[in-house]
Each structure stands twice: as structure tokens, then as C-alpha cells.
Amino acid sequence: MIISLKDINKSYPGVVPLHVLKDINLSIEKGELVSIMGASGSGKSTLLNILGILDNYDSGEYYLDGVLIKNLSENKAADLRNYMIGFVFQSFNLINYKNALENVALPLFYRGVSRRQRNKLAMEQLERMGMADRATHLPAELSGGQKQRVAIARALITKPSIILADEPTGALDSKTSKEVMQVFRDLNNDGMTIVIVTHDPGVGEQTNRIIRISDGRII
Amino acid sequence: MKNPIFDIENWREIGTTLAQNKTRTFMTAFGIFWGTAILAMLIGGSRGLKTFMSRNFEGFATNVAIVFPGRTTKSYAGFNKGMELEMNLQDVINIRRALPQIDQSSAVNYLWGNVLYGQNSTSAQLTGVESGYDKIFEPKMYEGRFINEADNMQSRKVCVLGKKAADELFVNETAVGHDVSINGIYYKVIGVAGQTSEIRMGAELDESVIIPYNSMRANYNLGTKVDMFMMTFKSEYSPGDYEETVRRLIARNHPVAPDDRGVMHYFDVSEQFKMVDNVFLGITLLALVVGAGTLLSGIIGVGNIMWIIVRERTHEIGIRRAIGAKPRDIIIQILSESMVLTTIAGIAGICFAVILLAGAEALFNDEQGGIHFLLTFKQSIYILITFLVLGTAAGLIPAIKAMKIKPIEALNDK
Numbered sequence: 339m340i341i342s343l344k345d346i347n348k349s350y351p352g353v354v355p356l357h358v359l360k361d362i363n364l365s366i367e368k369g370e371l372v373s374i375m376g377a378s379g380s381g382k383s384t385l386l387n388i389l390g391i392l393d394n395y396d397s398g399e400y401y402l403d404g405v406l407i408k409n410l411s412e413n414k415a416a417d418l419r420n421y422m423i424g425f426v427f428q429s430f431n432l433i434n435y436k437n438a439l440e441n442v443a444l445p446l447f448y449r450g451v452s453r454r455q456r457n458k459l460a461m462e463q464l465e466r467m468g469m470a471d472r473a474t475h476l477p478a479e480l481s482g483g484q485k486q487r488v489a490i491a492r493a494l495i496t497k498p499s500i501i502l503a504d505e506p507t508g509a510l511d512s513k514t515s516k517e518v519m520q521v522f523r524d525l526n527n528d529g530m531t532i533v534i535v536t537h538d539p540g541v542g543e544q545t546n547r548i549i550r551i552s553d554g555r556i557i
Numbered sequence: 558m559k560n561p562i563f564d565i566e567n568w569r570e571i572g573t574t575l576a577q578n579k580t581r582t583f584m585t586a587f588g589i590f591w592g593t594a595i596l597a598m599l600i601g602g603s604r605g606l607k608t609f610m611s612r613n614f615e616g617f618a619t620n621v622a623i624v625f626p627g628r629t630t631k632s633y634a635g636f637n638k639g640m641e642l643e644m645n646l647q648d649v650i651n652i653r654r655a656l657p658q659i660d661q662s663s664a665v666n667y668l669w670g671n672v673l674y675g676q677n678s679t680s681a682q683l684t685g686v687e688s689g690y691d692k693i694f695e696p697k698m699y700e701g702r703f704i705n706e707a708d709n710m711q712s713r714k715v716c717v718l719g720k721k722a723a724d725e726l727f728v729n730e731t732a733v734g735h736d737v738s739i740n741g742i743y744y745k746v747i748g749v750a751g752q753t754s755e756i757r758m759g760a761e762l763d764e765s766v767i768i769p770y771n772s773m774r775a776n777y778n779l780g781t782k783v784d785m786f787m788m789t790f791k792s793e794y795s796p797g798d799y800e801e802t803v804r805r806l807i808a809r810n811h812p813v814a815p816d817d818r819g820v821m822h823y824f825d826v827s828e829q830f831k832m833v834d835n836v837f838l839g840i841t842l843l844a845l846v847v848g849a850g851t852l853l854s855g856i857i858g859v860g861n862i863m864w865i866i867v868r869e870r871t872h873e874i875g876i877r878r879a880i881g882a883k884p885r886d887i888i889i890q891i892l893s894e895s896m897v898l899t900t901i902a903g904i905a906g907i908c909f910a911v912i913l914l915a916g917a918e919a920l921f922n923d924e925q926g927g928i929h930f931l932l933t934f935k936q937s938i939y940i941l942i943t944f945l946v947l948g949t950a951a952g953l954i955p956a957i958k959a960m961k962i963k964p965i966e967a968l969n970d971k
């Protein structure tokens with residue numbers, strides 16, 4: 339079991355506190371391709387942020403690959419994100435003044451890997467995504483699908499335990515969406531655990547398991 | 558992560574970031590460049606002004622008092638008021654005996670002289686001096702030597718020509734060793750002298766002819782008359798403290814009222830120098846205040862730009878945090894960038910200022926020399942360190958601010 343959530347609660351403080359996640363219990367096995375689906379405001383993004391150690395939760399327990407993720411220092415959280423999680427975002431989140439190769443190599447910079455080694459590994463990942471010929475292009479010179487492939491290559495370079503994708507096809511047309519989903523399916527076939535957050539039923543259908551979330555509860 | 562200072566990867570990352578954001582890098586660098594350049598020019602400029610002004614007073618001892626006669630303002634011992642005082646050698650002897658605080662001194666007499674050499678002639682102020690005179694005035698010797706004690710004691714017929722007088726009489730010849738006629742009496746030229754300071758007593762040294770005091774007295778029948786008495790005091794004494802002593806000594810030797818202030822004048826040169834010192838102090842203070850202002854605005858500028866940069870990069874910082882950058886990595890990155898920029902731009906600014914200052918120095922310096930606009934190496938290092946420390950401090954606030962942004966908030970910042 340790579341992800342295990344027990345009675346997770348999360349609310350945002352305010353004049354009227356917003357209880358976003360209510361007693362979430364969830365487990366995901368190694369090698370699964372799972373989608374979390376829900377309408378806007380259902381709490382799915384908050385859930386993804388908690389899974390990605392980008393946000394804290396109020397109560398409950400979250401184990402990621404056997405490690406309890408709770409009240410971590412910023413440094414510890416940064417390390418765990420670097421070593422265990424690969425992020426893929428809707429808006430790609432590539433650094434616009436770095437070329438594709440440098441973007442892919444960046445996570446290894448924060449591990450202290452040498453430049454030569456970094457670039458070698460980044461090139462391997464780009465090849466795997468079929469993007470080797472675009473290695474020196476800046477993000478602005480790439481199409482949406484190409485950007486997302488670079489982002490996926492960046493997520494993969496740290497050999498993470500899971501890949502978390504937040505609306506990975508949200509900014510893409512239907513044809514490239516299919517291609518990107520195919521990339522995820524191929525990765526899953528190679529044994530990668532992938533969690534995709536989406537509101538698009540077409541994307542959900544292509545995953546092995548759909549977790550529906552509504553009003554802060556799993557249904 | 559390894560120590561960031563010795564980690565080549567860190568430097569590569571800084572280099573790449575700076576090189577790939579050219580406009581931003583240039584704008585920040587220009588602010589620092591300008592700040593250091595202005596500060597360096599200000600410090601160099603005030604130094605130049607100071608050396609420029611102090612050159613006027615070079616070659617003249619500062620601890621000097623000059624005594625010269627006046628007219629009585631009270632009738633006394635049967636004499637009407639308005640009588641001219643005539644100082645004599647007895648006064649000089651009395652003053653020298655009463656004031657062991659005197660370091661160097663000279664009685665001085667003036668005459669107008671026609672100087673002849675062959676077919677050439679010139680008119681010059683004839684100055685009779687004792688051997689202490691060149692310690693007070695420090696003339697610049699072009700040739701030969703100045704009047705010494707033996708010349709005066711033995712009333713030798715020797716003279717020192719002023720540079721202009723020598724040029725007129727000898728044109729391209731050497732003057733030393735030749736004889737010149739001054740008002741019909743021949744003197745051997747022993748030296749050619751010029752003026753170093755802008756201070757003058759009567760004519761400029763360049764336009765006068767100097768002979769021993771005793772020679773002048775004997776050759777032109779001046780008796781024991783003394784036109785002026787100059788003295789320097791040992792450095793621990795102030796000339797102003799001895800005016801009353803000198804007045805008493807003069808009054809005792811002449812039929813004048815002891816409390817008559819008009820009898821003689823006592824000119825305390827050190828007073829004038831104190832005023833000049835105050836002007837210098839003012840220049841230094843002004844440079845300091847304006848410099849501090851420049852520094853402050855430069856630092857605020859750097860801090861401001863760093864703030865904008867951090868705002869602009871919040872999203873990027875979010876991405877970096879999401880993929881594993883620790884808060885420390887972000888702070889080190891922002892600070893290293895600002896330090897690298899400050900160092901390079903600061904050095905460039907100082908170099909720019911030094912080029913301008915070197916130009917000013919070349920422009921203002923004539924053959925006399927002595928004007929210094931250029932900074933010392935120490936000063937430029939201090940300017941650089943000040944900018945580095947304050948620039949880093951200014952970058953620190955936005956850096957800490959950047960660290961406090963949570964990764965998700967930063968990611969959502971578009």
C-alpha cells in the first residue's frame with residue numbers, strides 16, 4: 339500500500355470556517371492508475387495538495403510509502419517531495435527561462451547531483467517522452483502537449499514513488515489529451531503509481547479506478 | 558546539499574539565471590553601478606578639492622606670526638599721535654631673547670632695486686633676509702642654494718634671484734656663479750628660487766631678488782631698521798598667545814604708549830589656517846552627508862528591485878519548492894544572485910569613477926603636481942564592502958518574504 343489516508347480532516351480558517359475534507363479514508367496500492375474525480379469546489383485539489391505534501395491537514399493520518407506525513411518541517415517536506423513525488427500540473431509549471439533539458443534536470447539540482455549526471459539523466463527522460471530533439475527549446479517554443487511531456491519527464495527524473503497529476507489535460511485539446519493519457523497509461527504499465535485529479539469523465543474512464551469526491555467526502 | 562559557496566553547481570545556476578534574465582539583471586546592476594560610481598566620485602572629488610586647496614598653502618609654515626610697524630594712535634612722551642614706528646634690530650634681539658618658543662625667525666627689509674647683467678636689466682623687489690627665512694617660506698630652488706647664516710653674518714655680497722628675474726637677466730644661461738649689479742653694487746648669484754605657495758609678502762618670490770639682511774643694511778645705509786619680523790613657533794606653541802609679550806617688548810624700546818594698539822601689527826597666520834581647516838572639515842562633512850544619502854538611496858534601490866524580482870518570481874519559487882527546493886536553497890539563491898550582481902556592478906562602478914577621477918586629476922594637475930582625485934585602494938574596497946553588506950541586507954528582506962510563501966500559494970500566483 340503506497341498511500342494510506344485515515345480519517346483526514348481539513349478546514350480553512352475564516353469567519354465561517356470552511357470544512358473542505360471530511361473524514362477521508364483512502365488507500366492506493368503500488369502500481370495503480372487512479373483518478374480522483376469531482377466537481378469544482380468538491381475538495382479534490384485540496385486532497386491532491388495533501389497527498390503531494392504541499393499542504394497540511396488538521397487531523398487523521400497520512401502514510402506515504404510507509405512514512406507518516408504529519409507536522410513536517412519545511413525542509414523535511416521539501417526532501418520528501420523531491421524523493422517520493424513527481425508533480426504534473428495543468429499549467430505545466432515549467433520555468434520559462436530554462437530550456438527543456440534544464441527544466442527536467444532541475445529536481446536533481448536540489449539533490450546535489452552534478453550537472454553532467456543531471457543532464458545525462460534528463461536526456462534519458464526526454465528520450466523516453468520522445469522529446470530528445472526539443473531538449474534545447476524554451477517552453478515558449480513548445481506546444482501544450484510537448485510542454486506536458488517535458489513536465490512528465492521532470493516528474494519522472496527523481497524516480498518517485500508516485501506521480502500526482504492535477505488536471506494534466508485541462509489545458510490541452512482532445513487529440514493531445516489522448517496522447518498525454520496514453521503516456522500515463524504506458525508509465526503505469528511499466529509499474530508507476532499514478533494519481534490523476536480531474537473533472538473530465540473522458541480522462542477518468544481511462545484510469546483503472548475512479549475515486550469520486552463530492553462535498554469533501556468520498557462517495 | 559553541499560556548502561553553497563564551494564558548490565560549482567550553485568554558481569552555474571546563478572550564472573544561468575542572471576544571464577537568462579538580461580533586462581532584469583541589467584536594471585539591477587545599473588542601479589548598483591550608479592550608486593557606487595557616484596559615491597566613489599564624491600569621495601574622490603572631495604579629496605581632489607582638498608588637495609587642490611591645500612596646495613595653495615604649501616611651502617609656507619603654518620605656525621607663523623608676522624610683526625610689522627604701524628602708526629601711534631595716542632600722543633605719548635611729548636610725541637604727537639600718528640607717528641610712524643620704526644622697528645630696529647634691538648626689537649628683534651629683545652623678541653628673540655624673550656621668546657624661547659620661537660623656532661625660526663628672520664628680520665626682513667624691502668627695497669626697490671634695478672638689477673643689471675650685461676645688456677639685460679630688470680626691476681625687482683629687493684628683499685633682505687636672515688637665514689631662517691627659507692624655513693618660513695620654503696622656496697622652490699631651481700638652481701644653487703638659498704642664503705645661509707654665514708652669508709648674513711659676514712655680510713657677503715651674494716644674491717638669490719627670483720625665477721622670473723633670472724629668466725629676464727640670463728634668458729637661457731645659467732645664473733649661478735655670475736655677478737649682477739643691484740643698484741650699483743655687484744653681487745654673486747648663488748641660487749635661483751621660485752614660489753611654492755600662493756601666499757606672498759609684497760612681490761612674488763619669482764619677481765624679487767633676495768640678499769642677506771646684513772648686506773642690505775650695510776650696502777644701502779639702512780642703519781638698524783627692520784621692516785618686518787617673521788617668526789615660526791615650535792609646534793606645541795600657538796602664535797596668538799605671544800602677541801601681548803611682543804607688544805610689551807616693542808613699547809619698552811620706543812617712545813609709545815604701552816596700551817597703544819596701533820603701534821604695530823601682529824599677524825597670526827595660524828588663525829587663517831584654522832579657518833581653512835574648518836572649510837576642509839565642511840567639505841568632508843558635506844561629502845559624508847551626500848555620500849550617506851547616495852548610499853541609502855542606492856541600497857533602497859537594490860532592495861526595491863530585489864522586492865520586485867521576488868514578486869515576479871513567486872511562481873517560479875513555487876515550482877522550485879514543489880520539486881524539492883528547501884527554504885534555505887531559495888534564500889541562498891536570491892542572496893547569491895544579489896551578491897554576484899553587487900560585486901560585479903560595484904567593481905564596474907568604481908572602475909568607471911576611477912576613470913573619470915583619473916581624467917580630472919590629469920586635467921587639474923600642472924607641473925606643480927600634488928592634486929589627488931584618485932581613490933586609494935583601501936577606499937574602493939571599503940565602498941565595495943559597504944555596498945555588498947548593505948545590498949545583501951536589502952536583498953535579505955525580500956528573500957525571507959519569499960521563503961515564507963507556501964509552495965501552493967506561490968504556485969497559484971500567476
